[in-house]
Amino acid sequence: MATINPDVVRQLEEAHAALMRRIESEGPPVEAAVAGPAAPEMVAGAAGCATAQHVLVDHYIGGVRRLWGYANGAWHPRTIAQVEEEGIAQVAFAADRVSVCWDDSDQLTFIRCWKQY
Numbered sequence: 001m002a003t004i005n006p007d008v009v010r011q012l013e014e015a016h017a018a019l020m021r022r023i024e025s026e027g028p029p030v031e032a033a034v035a036g037p038a039a040p041e042m043v044a045g046a047a048g049c050a051t052a053q054h055v056l057v058d059h060y061i062g063g064v065r066r067l068w069g070y071a072n073g074a075w076h077p078r079t080i081a082q083v084e085e086e087g088i089a090q091v092a093f094a095a096d097r098v099s100v101c102w103d104d105s106d107q108l109t110f111i112r113c114w115k116q117y
Contacts (some may be wrong), residue, residue, distance in 0.1 A: 008054065008070060015068075015075035016058075016107075021103075027073035044103035045090050046109055048072055057089045067092075069108055074089035076100060088113075 007030050050071035057080075058066040067078045067089065080088065088111060092098050095113035 004054065005086065012056075012068065012070070012075050013071075015077065021075055044112045045050045049099065049108075049110070050100040052098040052100045055089075055092045067108060067111075069111065070104075071100050071102075074106065076102040076106050 048071075052069040052071045054068075054070035056068045058064075058068070060066075063079050063082070065082060067080050069076050091113045092111060094115065096116045097114040099110075099112040099114070100108055101110035
């Protein structure tokens with residue numbers, strides 16, 4: 001099992017605190033509509049895309065789930081539905097490589113999971 005750099009953990013804590021401050025001032029994030037086959041435009045308008053070095057899911061008792069991708073030196077979150085968590089998290093955790101894109105507010109907009117055979 002790989003050891004996670006303590007600086008990366010500290011950055012997660014800082015990113016989480018910033019997200020909580022944003023939620024306090026703007027309200028909770030709205031769950032994204034399920035993207036249909038036209039999902040590639042999510043990448044075209046992205047503020048950034050990179051290979052994630054870490055992927056994790058926060059499970060909050062009572063229903064909130066948040067997917068995080070660490071890429072390009074920062075943590076990028078996305079509030080997800082239970083249905084999404086049950087699929088996307090399992091696929092991401094089983095992947096050999098995960099590519100992510102995020103918008104100007106650092107919210108994940110796209111995740112691509114790679115598996116080598």
